[in-house]
Amino acid sequence: MIGVYRRLSAVADFYCRLSISAVVLLHAAGAGAAAVEYDITVRIDPVARSIEGRSVITASARGPLTLALARRFEVTRVLADGTPLGAGSAEAGALRTWRLAGGRGASRRIEIDWRGTLAPLEASLDHRQVLLAGDPVSGAEGTFLPDSSGWYPRVSGALARYRVALELPQGSRGLVAGRLVEESESEGRYRARFEFPFPAEGIDLMAGPYRVESRTMRGAGGRPIALRTYFHPQVAELASAYLDSVAGYIELYESWIGEYPFTEFSVVSSPTPTGFGMPTLTYLGVEVLRLPFIRATSLGHEVLHNWWGNGVYPDYARGNWSEGLTTFMADYAYQEREGADAAREMRLAWLRDFAALPPAQDAPLAAFTSRTHGASQIVGYNKAAMVFLMLRDLIGREAFDRGIREFWREQRFRVASWADLRRALEVASGQNLRVFFEQWLKRTGAPSVRIAEAAHARSGAGFRVTVTLAQPEPAYRLRVPIAVRTEAGEEIRELDLERGRQRFTLEVRSRPLEVALDPKLRLFRRLAPDEAPPILREVMVDRTTVTVLLPQEGEARAAAKALAARLHDHTPKTVSSSDRLPAAPALVIGLHDDVDAWLERHGLPARPGAVRGKGSAQAWTASRPDGATIAAVSARDGASLAALVRPLPHYGRQSYVIFEGAKAIERGTWPARVQAVKLD
Numbered sequence: 118m119i120g121v122y123r124r125l126s127a128v129a130d131f132y133c134r135l136s137i138s139a140v141v142l143l144h145a146a147g148a149g150a151a152a153v154e155y156d157i158t159v160r161i162d163p164v165a166r167s168i169e170g171r172s173v174i175t176a177s178a179r180g181p182l183t184l185a186l187a188r189r190f191e192v193t194r195v196l197a198d199g200t201p202l203g204a205g206s207a208e209a210g211a212l213r214t215w216r217l218a219g220g221r222g223a224s225r226r227i228e229i230d231w232r233g234t235l236a237p238l239e240a241s242l243d244h245r246q247v248l249l250a251g252d253p254v255s256g257a258e259g260t261f262l263p264d265s266s267g268w269y270p271r272v273s274g275a276l277a278r279y280r281v282a283l284e285l286p287q288g289s290r291g292l293v294a295g296r297l298v299e300e301s302e303s304e305g306r307y308r309a310r311f312e313f314p315f316p317a318e319g320i321d322l323m324a325g326p327y328r329v330e331s332r333t334m335r336g337a338g339g340r341p342i343a344l345r346t347y348f349h350p351q352v353a354e355l356a357s358a359y360l361d362s363v364a365g366y367i368e369l370y371e372s373w374i375g376e377y378p379f380t381e382f383s384v385v386s387s388p389t390p391t392g393f394g395m396p397t398l399t400y401l402g403v404e405v406l407r408l409p410f411i412r413a414t415s416l417g418h419e420v421l422h423n424w425w426g427n428g429v430y431p432d433y434a435r436g437n438w439s440e441g442l443t444t445f446m447a448d449y450a451y452q453e454r455e456g457a458d459a460a461r462e463m464r465l466a467w468l469r470d471f472a473a474l475p476p477a478q479d480a481p482l483a484a485f486t487s488r489t490h491g492a493s494q495i496v497g498y499n500k501a502a503m504v505f506l507m508l509r510d511l512i513g514r515e516a517f518d519r520g521i522r523e524f525w526r527e528q529r530f531r532v533a534s535w536a537d538l539r540r541a542l543e544v545a546s547g548q549n550l551r552v553f554f555e556q557w558l559k560r561t562g563a564p565s566v567r568i569a570e571a572a573h574a575r576s577g578a579g580f581r582v583t584v585t586l587a588q589p590e591p592a593y594r595l596r597v598p599i600a601v602r603t604e605a606g607e608e609i610r611e612l613d614l615e616r617g618r619q620r621f622t623l624e625v626r627s628r629p630l631e632v633a634l635d636p637k638l639r640l641f642r643r644l645a646p647d648e649a650p651p652i653l654r655e656v657m658v659d660r661t662t663v664t665v666l667l668p669q670e671g672e673a674r675a676a677a678k679a680l681a682a683r684l685h686d687h688t689p690k691t692v693s694s695s696d697r698l699p700a701a702p703a704l705v706i707g708l709h710d711d712v713d714a715w716l717e718r719h720g721l722p723a724r725p726g727a728v729r730g731k732g733s734a735q736a737w738t739a740s741r742p743d744g745a746t747i748a749a750v751s752a753r754d755g756a757s758l759a760a761l762v763r764p765l766p767h768y769g770r771q772s773y774v775i776f777e778g779a780k781a782i783e784r785g786t787w788p789a790r791v792q793a794v795k796l797d
């Protein structure tokens with residue numbers, strides 16, 4: 118297999134992550150078995166876009182080796198143990214490769230010199246485009262040589278330690294992940310040497326007209342940790358706030374998991390609106406750094422990836438657990454710290470997104486390798502995080518944290534799978550977690566649990582409540598929280614549901630009034646229609662959605678068409694305004710009077726009071742009598758409709774949005790109703 122494998126971690130939830138083929142070889146090369154080392158010297162002129170490099174590679178592997186470098190570079194010398202290797206093969210796409218026969222475990226020494234021109238940096242590219250292009254780019258505003266661009270010759274599929282010495286024109290600063298060993302500036306040149314003494318997945322290089330701020334903190338073991346910001350001048354004033362936050366996150370995770378595994382952490386600004394995480398650093402767009410929630414959440418998520426992802430490597434071929442665990446211990450943990458309501462709000466958002474996910478786009482958690490689009494985030498990040506929450510509820514916080522610490526101690530700088538994680542948590546809890554892990558990792562979808570029957574009777578001095586829970590076969594094994602509301606208050610009981618239909622008896626002291634199913638939303642399950650009020654995203658992502666364009670001509674017609682195209686990530690399926698609606702989600706777009714008349718004609722819920730008469734345009738969802746979701750987009754006039762084309766797609770998580778021109782002035786989700794049965 119030829120190629121360069123690398124994971125780049127995404128930052129804000131609107132940024133997507135690079136998807137790379139399964140790192141099958143990584144597993145074989147993991148656990149310290151790979152003995153590849155790079156010693157690279159590289160000189161870059163960002164403005165001229167030139168690069169000149171020399172690398173000495175030491176590799177001791179039993180089998181054959183494949184050496185790969187991007188074809189855009191000219192190789193001026195390549196020797197293996199002193200013997201020239203020739204021109205290599207240019208068959209592997211953008212890469213030139215050399216195949217070296219097996220070396221019976223003896224150490225090989227490869228020397229290679231290369232040079233060439235980097236692609237021009239286009240600051241207008243968005244995150245996805247930067248990832249798709251995959252080129253090494255350079256310009257006055259910055260240089261970004263991602264590992265996947267093949268900017269240096271590397272041994273395919275092997276983890277490697279490395280040393281990199283880089284040279285840049287005066288005024289530029291640059292770095293790779295790892296320890297800054299020394300730096301100097303003289304004779305118009307900046308020089309820096311870095312060392313990464315652990316098996317790494319690859320090398321990414323960044324440079325730019327940076328102002329560097331630094332600070333040293335003491336890690337838990339007393340070791341110094343160097344914190345730095347490499348910021349463009351326009352965000353330089355944010356440096357000390359970022360350094361404070363990084364220090365806070367490192368302290369948090371050292372006390373929770375174990376010592377920070379590296380000697381530094383840097384926050385580096387990027388001229389493109391990207392968000393990447395690598396070991397020892399995160400690379401964030403200048404505009405991204407200015408967003409207040411980045412420092413409060415995404416930064417912590419990236420710092421935590423130094424433990425999960427870059428400290429312990431996921432076994433990609435068998436499923437990536439690191440995003441779920443990182444989301445649970447960062448994004449979700451911050452909500453928990455804020456309070457029970459904030460945490461519930463996040464669980465509700467996850468469950469609602471899952472309820473809006475068309476079944477065809479669902480996949481088992483074990484199949485998640487890295488984030489490529491919204492659907493895999495819903496499973497790989499959110500469902501996985503909720504699985505960790507259920508696990509902690511099941512075995513208790515103390516055992517969970519002990520298991521996590523043990524997992525870290527055992528697996529540091531190794532490739533670990535879900536099975537390794539399960540083993541650590543089983544040891545810590547003394548419980549067999551086979552069924553738990555199997556159902557949550559291997560099954561698609563989610564359980565749908567409902568209260569089939571509930572009744573009560575007097576029993577001695579108190580009352581006896583019988584609750585029958587039902588779920589479709591094959592049954593999940595679940596610990597279902599049930600709230601019994603009595604005249605004296607509310608009690609939460611946990612019921613171990615194992616079958617498709619099961620009856621439970623509970624004793625309570627005061628007269629029971631109502632039983633409610635999982636009111637705090639601690640179970641990953643398919644919400645009932647009332648529990649998951651419709652959101653706009655449902656009609657946007659579902660490929661079966663039908664679209665009705667009410668305006669027949671003029672500006673309004675053009676705006677409605679443009680809006681329909683923007684709201685779907687596929688070609689919209691349109692039907693005429695007089696057609697009967699199929700049993701599928703529907704999107705209707707038009708001017709106010711036409712929309713009202715159309716809703717009435719089709720017997721659909723009228724424009725809700727929450728939006729009526731407000732702003733210049735409105736969008737809202739409703740449940741149709743047949744259960745399908747309808748979204749309506751309605752405007753005062755053609756210009757107001759046209760103003761929605763850019764902003765509206767960003768409000769997929771809302772049930773309604775009100776716009777004045779292109780500005781959203783009000784938005785929200787319809788209230789969710791807990792599944793409850795009254796007792797009388």
Ligand SMILES: [Zn+2]
Nearest residue numbers: 126127440443
């Ligand atoms: Zn992540």
